[in-house]
Amino acid sequence: MRPSILNRILHFAVAFAIVFAITLFYRRVLPSVNATTVALTFLLSILAVSTIWGMAVSVAMSVVATFAFDFFFLPPMGKITIADPQNWIALIAFLVVAVLASRLSTSARQQAADASARERDIERLYRFSQGLLESGNVMELLNRIHAQIVDTFEVGAAALFLADKQKVYRSGPVTPQLDTESLKAIMVRAEPVFDVPNGICFLPVRMGVRVIGTLGTSGSILPRQTVEAIGTLIAIAMEHARAVEQLGQTEAARQGEQLRTALLDAVTHALRTPLTSIKASVTNLLSNPGLVESQKHELLTIINEETDRLNRLVGEAGEMARLDAGEVELRLEPHPIEDVISASLAHCHTSLGNRVVNVHVAGNLPMVRVDVARAREALVQLIENANQYSPPDRPITITAELNGNFVVTSVADRGSGIDDPEQALIFEKFYRGKDQRYSVQGTGMGLPIAKAIVEAHGGAMSLTSQHDRGSVFSFTLPIERARATHP
Amino acid sequence: MTSAKVLIVDDEPQIRRVLRTTLASHGYTVVEARSGDEALEEIRHERPDLILLDVNMPGRSGLETCSEIRTASDVPIIMLTVRNSERDKVQALDAGADDYVVKPFGVEELMARIRAALRRVAPAESIPPFLSADLKIDFEKRTVLVKGQPVRLTPKEFELLRQLVANQGKAMAHRRLLQAVWGPDYGEETEYLRVFINQLRKKIEPDPRNPRYITTEPWIGYRFERPHSGKSANKSD
Numbered sequence: 001m002r003p004s005i006l007n008r009i010l011h012f013a014v015a016f017a018i019v020f021a022i023t024l025f026y027r028r029v030l031p032s033v034n035a036t037t038v039a040l041t042f043l044l045s046i047l048a049v050s051t052i053w054g055m056a057v058s059v060a061m062s063v064v065a066t067f068a069f070d071f072f073f074l075p076p077m078g079k080i081t082i083a084d085p086q087n088w089i090a091l092i093a094f095l096v097v098a099v100l101a102s103r104l105s106t107s108a109r110q111q112a113a114d115a116s117a118r119e120r121d122i123e124r125l126y127r128f129s130q131g132l133l134e135s136g137n138v139m140e141l142l143n144r145i146h147a148q149i150v151d152t153f154e155v156g157a158a159a160l161f162l163a164d165k166q167k168v169y170r171s172g173p174v175t176p177q178l179d180t181e182s183l184k185a186i187m188v189r190a191e192p193v194f195d196v197p198n199g200i201c202f203l204p205v206r207m208g209v210r211v212i213g214t215l216g217t218s219g220s221i222l223p224r225q226t227v228e229a230i231g232t233l234i235a236i237a238m239e240h241a242r243a244v245e246q247l248g249q250t251e252a253a254r255q256g257e258q259l260r261t262a263l264l265d266a267v268t269h270a271l272r273t274p275l276t277s278i279k280a281s282v283t284n285l286l287s288n289p290g291l292v293e294s295q296k297h298e299l300l301t302i303i304n305e306e307t308d309r310l311n312r313l314v315g316e317a318g319e320m321a322r323l324d325a326g327e328v329e330l331r332l333e334p335h336p337i338e339d340v341i342s343a344s345l346a347h348c349h350t351s352l353g354n355r356v357v358n359v360h361v362a363g364n365l366p367m368v369r370v371d372v373a374r375a376r377e378a379l380v381q382l383i384e385n386a387n388q389y390s391p392p393d394r395p396i397t398i399t400a401e402l403n404g405n406f407v408v409t410s411v412a413d414r415g416s417g418i419d420d421p422e423q424a425l426i427f428e429k430f431y432r433g434k435d436q437r438y439s440v441q442g443t444g445m446g447l448p449i450a451k452a453i454v455e456a457h458g459g460a461m462s463l464t465s466q467h468d469r470g471s472v473f474s475f476t477l478p479i480e481r482a483r484a485t486h487p
Numbered sequence: 488m489t490s491a492k493v494l495i496v497d498d499e500p501q502i503r504r505v506l507r508t509t510l511a512s513h514g515y516t517v518v519e520a521r522s523g524d525e526a527l528e529e530i531r532h533e534r535p536d537l538i539l540l541d542v543n544m545p546g547r548s549g550l551e552t553c554s555e556i557r558t559a560s561d562v563p564i565i566m567l568t569v570r571n572s573e574r575d576k577v578q579a580l581d582a583g584a585d586d587y588v589v590k591p592f593g594v595e596e597l598m599a600r601i602r603a604a605l606r607r608v609a610p611a612e613s614i615p616p617f618l619s620a621d622l623k624i625d626f627e628k629r630t631v632l633v634k635g636q637p638v639r640l641t642p643k644e645f646e647l648l649r650q651l652v653a654n655q656g657k658a659m660a661h662r663r664l665l666q667a668v669w670g671p672d673y674g675e676e677t678e679y680l681r682v683f684i685n686q687l688r689k690k691i692e693p694d695p696r697n698p699r700y701i702t703t704e705p706w707i708g709y710r711f712e713r714p715h716s717g718k719s720a721n722k723s724d
Contacts, residue, residue, distance in 0.1 A: 269543060272569045272590050277501045279591035284509045287595050291512050298508045306501060 011053045015061040018045050023068045035073045039090055042069060046094050050102035058098035066091040121226045128152045128230065132237035141241045145234055146171040149217065153226070156199070156219020160234070163187060163213055178216040186214040192228070196221055205231045207239060270313055274306035281306075316445035323452035330374060330456055334367035334480040337400045337407050343372060344379040345398075352387055356395035365400060368407050368477040370457060375477065378450035378461075382411040382473045385446065390415030390470065406459060406476035414470040423463055427451045450475070491605055492516040494535035496526040496552065497567065498544045506539065509594055515601075523547030527555060535562060537605055542568040542579065550582040557583035561641050563604035567592075573678060580682035585643045586669070603670035614653050619713060622691055622700065624652060631691065638690050643668060647683050648691070651701060651711035658704040659711075684709055 022041050026033050042065040050058030070080055070087045081087065131148040132141060142162070149158040150171045159170045161183035168180050177200045186193060186202040190211045193202040199220055205213045215231055222230075281299040285291065291299075322328050338361055345357065386396045394414035401408055418426060427447050451461040454475040465471035493515045495506045500521075507517045518533045520526040524547055526540070538556065542549035553564055566579040566587040579587045585604050588597055617624040623632040626649060631638045640648065646668045651659060661680055665673040673679075684703075688695040699714035 269569060273499050273502065276569075276591040277499075277505045280502075280505045280509055280594055280597070283593035283595060284505075284512065287593075288509075288512055295508050295512050299505070302501060302505055302508075309501075 008057075011057045012060060015049050015053070015057050016064055018049065019061060019065045019068050022065075023072050027072055035069075035086075038073045039069060039093075042090075043093060043097055046098050047101050050098045051105040053102075054106055055099060055102035058102050059095060062091065062094035062098045065094055117223075121223060124152045125226065125229050125233065129233050129237070132233060133240060138238065138241045138245055141237055142169050145169065145237075149215075149230065153217070153222055153230070154220065155217040155222065157217070159183060159216045160205070161187060161214045161216075163211070175218060177218040183214040183216055186216070187211055192224070194221060194224065201227055203227045203231050205234050207235045212238075267317070271310070274309045274313070277306045278303050278310075313445070316449060320445055320449055320452065323449065323456060326456070328374070328453075328456060330371040332369045332371055332457070335370050335372055337361065337365055337368050337370075337409060337477070339372050340368075340370060340375045340379055340477075341398060341400065341409070343376040344383055347376060347380050348383045348387065351384060352396075353392070355387060355392055357383075358395055358397045360397070360399045362399075362401040365402055365407055366479040369480050370477050374453050375457065378453040378475060379409065379411070381446045381450040382475075385473065386411050386413035386415070386471070389413065394470075402479070403476070405479055407479055408474055408476050410472050410474040412470060412472040417467045417469055418463070418465040418471050419467055423465060426463060427461070490514060490516055491536040492518060492533060493601070494518045494520060494526065494529055494533065494538045496520045496523065496538060496544070496549070497541040498522060499541070502541070502567075509597075513598055523549070523552030523555070526552055530556060530560060530562070537601060538562055538564045539601075540564055540566050540584070542566055542570075542575070550578060553579070553582040553584050557641070561639075563642065565597075565600055565604055577678055577682055580679060581686075583641065585641070586679075599670075599672050603672065606670060614649065617652050617655075621693055624648065626652075633691055634693075640687070640690060644683060644687055644690070647680075648687055648711075651709060654711070656712050657710065658707050660708040664708060680709070 019042070022038070022045060026038050026041070046058055046062055046065060049061055066087065067080065069090050070084070071078065074081070074084065074086055128148055131152065132145065142160070142165075145160050146158040146169050149155060157171050157175055157178060159168055159178040161168045161180065168183060170178070174180070177198065182202065186204055190204045192204065193200075195201065198218075200216070200218045201221055203215045204211045205215055212235065215227075215234065217227075281303045285296065285299055319328075341359060341361070345352075345359075383396065383398070390396070390413035397410075397412040399410045399412070454461045454477070458478050459476040461473070461475040463471060463473050493510050495503050495510070495517060496519075497503050497506070498521055503519050503521075507519065510517045518529055518535055520529045522544060526538070529535070530538070540549050540553055544552075547555075549566060549568075553566065556562065556564060563586075564584045566582075566584040567590055568575055568579060568587055569590045571589045576587055586600050588600055614626045616626065621634045624630075629645060631640055631645075631648075647664065650664055650667045661677050662674040664680060665676060669676070669679065684701060685695075688698050688701055692698045692700060700711060702710050702712065704710050
């Protein structure tokens with residue numbers, strides 16, 4: 001930073017004042033001092049001034065000090081004797097010290113300033129790179145690069161033109177300095193342009209050797225290395241974001257593909273089975289005149305049952321799809337969990353028959369945020385499940401208790417239990433218990449639907465089971481207070 | 488009306504119900520099994536004349552069950568499968584099934600397949616035994632000896648071999664072989680022949696990859712011939 005004129009004048013004034021003070025001191029206080037001591041004192045003061053205020057001040061001071069030395073301390077006193085060689089030696093000594101010391105200190109100061117500027121630039125580049133690598137995808141990255149540049153490098157405006165998108169990303173409105181045409185032109189020239197007087201700088205952004213776009217900044221000029229580093233960082237960040245995005249897409253596509261295949265297999269089997277029964281029954285009825293009345297009745301009964309099964313399957317698959325797609329609107333209201341349990345038990349009244357059902361609800365349970373009709377569907381599914389898969393003389397136990405911000409509702413049966421490999425599959429669509437497939441009618445959609453309903457509430461469904469001891473299906477529902485504290 | 492005993496093996500109760508009624512209405516005696524393990528048990532006790540075997544069953548699959556049955560019995564097996572792909576059909580035949588029916592099927596088709604599978608072609612004309620250095624086939628006693636060792640053939644394999652030997656030296660067209668062995672409703676199922684010829688070659692050829700008895704007639708069919716000594720035979724397909 002250049003010192004102002006006033007500051008300069010002050011520096012000269014102070015330098016002359018020092019010469020005056022030294023002269024005054026030795027003339028008045030120590031009049032008996034010898035000339036060498038005075039000369040050394042001048043020399044030291046010139047050294048000090050040259051180090052602090054530079055060459056101009058110290059050279060002027062040297063001249064003044066030479067005259068003062070000659071006039072006041074060299075015989076003949078009170079007279080300027082230009083011809084005296086002592087004079088010349090003193091002047092030369094003062095000037096050499098002034099010039100050398102000022103130059104040394106100036107270069108030291110310059111180096112220190114350069115070093116701190118470099119440090120600042122590196123720090124900015126580091127912050128810039130951090131800012132860029134935080135972006136998870138290319139779109140987000142592109143929309144923050146210019147803002148990052150303006151924030152981090154304190155330039156007035158920044159614009160990034162990308163060839164593959166044919167689009168300019170700007171920190172602000174279009175400015176005449178950073179117009180789209182210039183950005184495109186730089187991209188074609190593939191060389192940086194520094195317009196120092198106008199404070200504009202253009203830089204091609206390279207990915208390897210390929211130019212992929214142009215970066216333009218205006219407002220202040222950044223060092224060339226910094227600008228080039230910014231370009232490289234942008235290229236790396238874009239490559240990185242693109243790779244991350246692609247990885248995510250590939251992974252999602254692969255999982256989606258697997259799921260579709262598994263689902264298609266399951267749907268094929270689930271639909272083909274009733275279709276097979278129906279087709280065989282119908283073709284038999286059509287082609288076999290020898291059927292007796294009871295056989296005809298049996299075949300028609302099968303057709304009737306299997307069309308019901310197909311209908312149920314289609315309905316449940318539709319509901320599952322709606323739940324999966326998040327298209328089911330929940331009417332969440334605070335209710336005691338007892339509402340859900342009693343509604344479910346009422347619904348299962350007929351199918352439970354004489355089975356003993358124990359209900360244990362912990363005292364002082366907070367209300368849950370729940371769509372009672374939907375939650376009832378889920379709990380009914382668990383109760384029906386326990387009812388179907390455990391011997392009728394064994395009780396079913398329903399419990400509800402608080403666990404953190406959730407109420408946990410469990411349905412325990414004393415059936416044969418579910419072994420480990422099956423536990424993982426049991427919530428899968430169309431899966432049916434391997435021993436139960438022989439005897440129990442079902443579509444394999446009940447538990448997945450129950451699970452989806454619970455998850456739509458923000459809860460989770462889980463299963464613990466022990467062989468020959470029975471199974472416990474549990475699900476959580478968020479309590480009303482939890483919603484209030486975490487809006 | 489026959490009174491052959493059919494074992495139905497399927498895990499789906501409704502399918503067993505339909506098949507039970509259908510087969511009973513066509514005069515068959517019906518036994519049921521819900522799984523591969525049950526089927527193996529039933530075969531020992533009931534000695535069925537034919538097995539309808541579902542491919543997709545939990546636990547021991549239909550294919551495994553089929554291979555297991557084949558280790559001890561030549562009983563005709565018809566597989567019930569839901570997937571109508573070439574690979575699945577070949578897998579079923581490879582496992583030792585005589586035939587397969589794709590679900591959902593019409594009853595007429597199933598009955599035709601059952602009749603064909605049960606059909607044991609009566610030896611109308613008796614064929615003299617085939618004797619060579621390493622292969623001896625006695626059609627009267629239904630025995631095959633390869634290098635002196637008895638080899639077990641399924642009825643369909645034996646019937647196929649019989650047709651080929653009876654027309655020794657002549658190229659037998661696919662359709663003719665299929666109709667002769669499986670019945671008049673067949674003709675397009677060349678994959679059956681491919682699988683069964685492969686199995687026959689594995690059983691009777693000294694080098695199944697380089698067959699000398701049963702050779703392939705490209706685009707036409709197959710031919711059985713007495714190997715020419717010293718001359719290498721046609722490549723298998």
